[in-house]
Amino acid sequence: MIRTVLAALLAVTLAVAARADAQDAPATPDTSARTAPATPDTSAYTAPAARADAPAPDTTLGGYLRTLADSSDAYFGAIAAPTDTAGLDSARIEALEHPRMWPPFSPNRLSYFPVLAFNRVDGPVLGGGVGYGRATRMGHFEGRLATATGPNLTLGRLSYEKRLVRPGSTWGFRALGGRRTMTMDRDPVDAELSALRAFLNGADRKHYLRRDGVEARIFREGGAHRLGLAYRDMLESPRTTTATWNLFDRPLLVPGNLAAWTGRAREIEFEALARVPHTPAVVQLLHVNSGRGLSSTFDYRRTLVSGAIDVGLSRSISWLPQAELGRLDGDPVPQQSFYLGGPSRLRSLGGESLGGARIAFARSEWLYLRDILGFARRQGRSAMPIHLGVFAATGAVWGRDPYTGVTPHADGWRDGASWRSEAGFSLLYQPGLPQPTDFVRIHFAWPLGPGDGSRISMSFGRAMDLLRPFERD
Amino acid sequence: MRSRFVTPLIIALGAVAWSLTPGPVPSAAATSRAAGESGGPTLAREDTMTTSVPEVLVSAPRMTLDEILDRIAHAERRRDSLLVDESFIATMRLMRGKNDVAPAEFLEENVVQVWRKKPDHVRTLLLRHRKAKTDKGKADVQINFRDDMSEEIVNFAFRPEARRGYRYRIVGRDVTGNQVVYRIRFEPKSPLDPTVPSGVVWVNTNDFVIVRQEIDFERSPVPLLLKGIDRMVIERRRVGDFWVLARVLMRASFTIPVPRLGRRLDFSLQFDQYALNRGLPDSLFVAAGAR
Numbered sequence: 188m189i190r191t192v193l194a195a196l197l198a199v200t201l202a203v204a205a206r207a208d209a210q211d212a213p214a215t216p217d218t219s220a221r222t223a224p225a226t227p228d229t230s231a232y233t234a235p236a237a238r239a240d241a242p243a244p245d246t247t248l249g250g251y252l253r254t255l256a257d258s259s260d261a262y263f264g265a266i267a268a269p270t271d272t273a274g275l276d277s278a279r280i281e282a283l284e285h286p287r288m289w290p291p292f293s294p295n296r297l298s299y300f301p302v303l304a305f306n307r308v309d310g311p312v313l314g315g316g317v318g319y320g321r322a323t324r325m326g327h328f329e330g331r332l333a334t335a336t337g338p339n340l341t342l343g344r345l346s347y348e349k350r351l352v353r354p355g356s357t358w359g360f361r362a363l364g365g366r367r368t369m370t371m372d373r374d375p376v377d378a379e380l381s382a383l384r385a386f387l388n389g390a391d392r393k394h395y396l397r398r399d400g401v402e403a404r405i406f407r408e409g410g411a412h413r414l415g416l417a418y419r420d421m422l423e424s425p426r427t428t429t430a431t432w433n434l435f436d437r438p439l440l441v442p443g444n445l446a447a448w449t450g451r452a453r454e455i456e457f458e459a460l461a462r463v464p465h466t467p468a469v470v471q472l473l474h475v476n477s478g479r480g481l482s483s484t485f486d487y488r489r490t491l492v493s494g495a496i497d498v499g500l501s502r503s504i505s506w507l508p509q510a511e512l513g514r515l516d517g518d519p520v521p522q523q524s525f526y527l528g529g530p531s532r533l534r535s536l537g538g539e540s541l542g543g544a545r546i547a548f549a550r551s552e553w554l555y556l557r558d559i560l561g562f563a564r565r566q567g568r569s570a571m572p573i574h575l576g577v578f579a580a581t582g583a584v585w586g587r588d589p590y591t592g593v594t595p596h597a598d599g600w601r602d603g604a605s606w607r608s609e610a611g612f613s614l615l616y617q618p619g620l621p622q623p624t625d626f627v628r629i630h631f632a633w634p635l636g637p638g639d640g641s642r643i644s645m646s647f648g649r650a651m652d653l654l655r656p657f658e659r660d
Numbered sequence: 661m662r663s664r665f666v667t668p669l670i671i672a673l674g675a676v677a678w679s680l681t682p683g684p685v686p687s688a689a690a691t692s693r694a695a696g697e698s699g700g701p702t703l704a705r706e707d708t709m710t711t712s713v714p715e716v717l718v719s720a721p722r723m724t725l726d727e728i729l730d731r732i733a734h735a736e737r738r739r740d741s742l743l744v745d746e747s748f749i750a751t752m753r754l755m756r757g758k759n760d761v762a763p764a765e766f767l768e769e770n771v772v773q774v775w776r777k778k779p780d781h782v783r784t785l786l787l788r789h790r791k792a793k794t795d796k797g798k799a800d801v802q803i804n805f806r807d808d809m810s811e812e813i814v815n816f817a818f819r820p821e822a823r824r825g826y827r828y829r830i831v832g833r834d835v836t837g838n839q840v841v842y843r844i845r846f847e848p849k850s851p852l853d854p855t856v857p858s859g860v861v862w863v864n865t866n867d868f869v870i871v872r873q874e875i876d877f878e879r880s881p882v883p884l885l886l887k888g889i890d891r892m893v894i895e896r897r898r899v900g901d902f903w904v905l906a907r908v909l910m911r912a913s914f915t916i917p918v919p920r921l922g923r924r925l926d927f928s929l930q931f932d933q934y935a936l937n938r939g940l941p942d943s944l945f946v947a948a949g950a951r
Contacts (some may be wrong), residue, residue, distance in 0.1 A: 247836060247837040248836045248837060248839050248841070248864060248866075248871075249898075250836070250837075251834065251836035251837075251841065252862075252871060252872060252895070252897070255862070255872055255895075256895055256907075259893045259895070259907075259909055262891060262911075263891075263893075263909045263911060263926060263928070264763070264764055264926075265755060265763075265764050265766070265926075266753055266755045266764060266909065266911075266926035266927070266928045267907070267909055267928060269930070269932075270749070270751040270771065270930050270932055272749070272932065272933070274788070275749060275771060275773075275787050275788065275933075278771075278787040278788055279773050279785065279787055282773070282785045282786065282787060283785065286785075354808065354810060355821070409821075410820075410821030411821065411824075462824065465824070467824070467849065467850065497850045497852060498850075499848070499849040499850040499851055499852075501851075502847065502851055502878055503851050503878075504851070505850055505851055505852050507852075554852070556851045556852070556879065569883070569915075570883050570884050570885075570887075570915040570916070571883065571884075572879065572880075572883055617854060617879075617883070618882070618883070618884055619854060619855070619880070619881045619882035619883065619884075620882060620884075623853050623854060623855040623881060624852055624853050650852055
C-alpha cells in the first residue's frame with residue numbers, strides 16, 4: 188500500500204510535469220468547468236493556525252489525538268485544511284442521476300511501447316507492442332511484433348495475464364505464444380545490459396536459440412510461499428551469428444553462437460518458493476520434466492535448488508549469502524545446461540564461460556547502503572547515492588560440457604580443478620525503478636587461485652539474483 | 661483503570677525517591693519534598709497529593725511487546741471482519757512549493773464519493789474537481805479505490821505476515837484520560853528495499869487499534885527524482901465502533917525543480933462523512949465502472 192502511494196506520487200509528479208508541455212497548446216475541455224464553476228479559492232486552505240481560541244486542553248484520547256493532529260496541521264499547513272463540503276450533497280445527487288457525466292477512471296487503456304533489442308544473432312530488433320487492460324481486473328493483453336533485421340526474421344508474441352488478488356494470497360495465470368529469441372542459459376540473465384553491450388562494442392557473451400510455440404503458467408502466492416506450475420510446448424532451433432558490427436566497430440568478443448539442439452520441447456515446470464519460518468531465508472525449487480510421455484523430442488529432468496538470506500546487520504548494512512545446486516539428467520541439451528560466469532554467477536568470469544550438467548555455486552555479499560560519497564557532497568541527499576558491496580564467491584560446473592561435448596572433470600565436484608573462486612567489490616546505484624530492489628552495479632572481481640586476472644563488469648538486477656522474486660516484493 | 665496506573669506510578673516514584681534520599685522516609689510526599697530540599701537528585705516530585713497512599717505490591721506481569729503485536733493484529737483483523745460496507749467522501753489534494761521554504765500553492769483537488777461493500781464491490785463517483793487557474797493541461801490526476809476495507813496503509817507493518825520483516829520496540833506510553841496509548845516504532849530488518857518505511861504507530865490499548873502513524877524513509881525510494889519523503893502522517897478517527905482512516909498527509913522534495921511543481925509536493929487524502937455498515941444495496945454497484 189505504501190508502494191501504491193509512492194507510485195501514485197511518482198505518477199502525479201510525472202503527470203503534472205507532463206502538463207507543462209500542454210501549457211501553450213490550444214485550450215482543451217477543462218473538466219473543472221463541469222464542476223463547481225468556481226475557480227479554486229485558495230483562501231479556503233488557510234493554515235490551521237486559527238485554532239488559537241481552542242478550549243481548555245482535552246485530556247481524553249480524542250484530545251490527545253487532536254493535539255497530535257494539530258502538530259501535523261502546523262507542519263503541513265494549507266494541504267491539511269479540512270475539505271469544503273458545501274455543495275457535495277447536490278453534486279452527489281447530480282452524479283448519481285447522470286453517471287455518465289464524469290466517466291469513472293478506466294483501468295483498461297491501450298498502451299503502446301517500442302520493442303528494441305540487439306544481439307549478434309538477430310542484429311537490431313525493431314518493432315512495437317500494444318497492451319490493454321490490467322492483470323488484476325479483466326486481465327492484461329499484450330502483443331509484440333518486431334523484425335530481427337539481421338536474418339530478416341519476424342519475431343512476436345501474444346500474451347494474456349490475469350491476477351486474482353485476495354487478502355493473503357494472489358493467484359496468477361499467464362499464457363503466451365509466439366516466436367522469440369532466448370538465451371541459452373534459462374536462469375536469470377540481464378538481457379537489457381547485454382543488448383547494450385552487444386550494440387556498443389560487441390561484448391556480448393551470451394548464446395541464443397529460437398523458440399516457437401506456446402507456454403502457460405499458473406501460480407498461487409501467499410505471504411510466505413509461492414507454488415507454480417507451467418507447461419511449455421515449443422520448437423527449439425539453433426541460431427547463427429548474422430550481425431558482426433557494433434557502434435564502436437570492435438571485434439566480437441564471442442563471434443560464434445553455441446548451437447541449440449533442434450526439437451520440440453514439451454515440458455512441465457514445477458516451482459516452489461518459500462520463506463523459511465522465523466528466519467530471513469528464502470528457498471526455491473525449480474524442477475523441469477520433459478520426456479517421451481509428453482511427446483517431447485528431448486528427455487531430461489532439470490532441478491535447481493537455491494537459497495538466499497537477507498540479513499539486515501543494521502539500518503544500512505545487509506548481508507546476502509546465496510547458494511544454489513543444480514543437476515540435469517537425461518539428454519544433455521545445451522539449452523538446459525547450467526552456465527557459470529557473468530554478473531549473477533561468477534563475476535570474474537565472462538558470461539556463460541563454462542557449462543555443464545551440474546552446478547554448485549555460493550556467494551556471500553555485504554552491501555553498505557549509505558551514500559559512500561555523502562561526505563563529499565554539500566547537500567544532504569544526492570540524486571546519485573553510491574553504495575558499496577563486497578563479495579566472495581565460489582562455484583563449479585561439471586558433467587558434459589555443452590561447448591565441447593566432453594566431460595572434462597571425471598571426478599565431478601570432487602575434482603578441485605572444476606572449482607573457481609573469486610573476491611571483489613561493487614559500486615551500486617539503486618534507482619528505485621522499475622523495481623525498488625533493482626541495482627545498477629559495477630563489479631570489480633579478482634579470481635582466487637588460477638584465473639584470467641581481474642575483471643570489471645556491469646549488471647542490472649535484483650540483489651538476490653539467484654531467486655525469482657515474489658510477486659508482492 | 662485510572663487507579664490501576666496511578667497507584668503503581670506513585671509507588672514507583674516513592675521507591676525511586678527513597679533510593680536516592682538518605683535517611684528514613686515517612687511518606688511519598690515527604691520523600692519528594694525532602695529530595696527537593698536537600699539539593700540531591702530529584703526524579704520527580706508529586707506535590708498535589710495530600711494523603712499518603714498505602715504501598716501496593718504490583719505483581720501482574722507487564723504486557724510483552726509480542727503480546728501487544730498479537731493484539732494489534734487481532735484487533736485489526738476483527739475490525740476488518742466486522743466491516744461489511746462503508747461509504748465516505750475522499751478528498752485528494754495536491755499543492756506545490758517552489759522551494760523548501762516557499763508557501764504551498766494550490767494545484768489540484770478531487771473530491772470523490774466512495775462506496776465499498778464486501779466481498780469485492782467498489783464504486784467511486786467524482787463529485788468535484790478543481791485545478792489551479794494557471795493549469796491549462798489536459799491530464800487529470802484520478803484516484804481509484806480498491807475494494808479492500810482493511811486499511812493496509814495503516815497496518816501493513818503489523819500484519820502477521822509482515823512481522824518477520826520488521827523490528828519493533830516500544831518508544832513510549834502515554835496516559836490519556838482513562839486510556840493508555842503505546843507508541844511503537846517499527847523498522848524493516850533489511851535495508852535492501854528503500855520503499856519499505858520505518859515509522860511509529862500510536863496504539864490505543866483499549867481496543868489495540870492503531871490510531872495514528874508517522875512514516876519515514878531511510879533513503880529516497882527514487883533518488884533520481886525524489887530527494888526524499890520529508891514526512892508522512894496517517895491518522896485515524898473513531899466513527900461509531902470503528903477506527904477509520906481520517907487523513908494521509910505527505911510532503912516530498914524533489915532533487916531537481918520539476919516543471920510546474922517546483923521543488924516540493926504536498927499531497928493529502930482526507931476522508932469524511934463516513935457511513936459504516938448501513939446495508940448498501942448491490943444495485944448501487946451496478947453502474948458504469950463499478951464492480
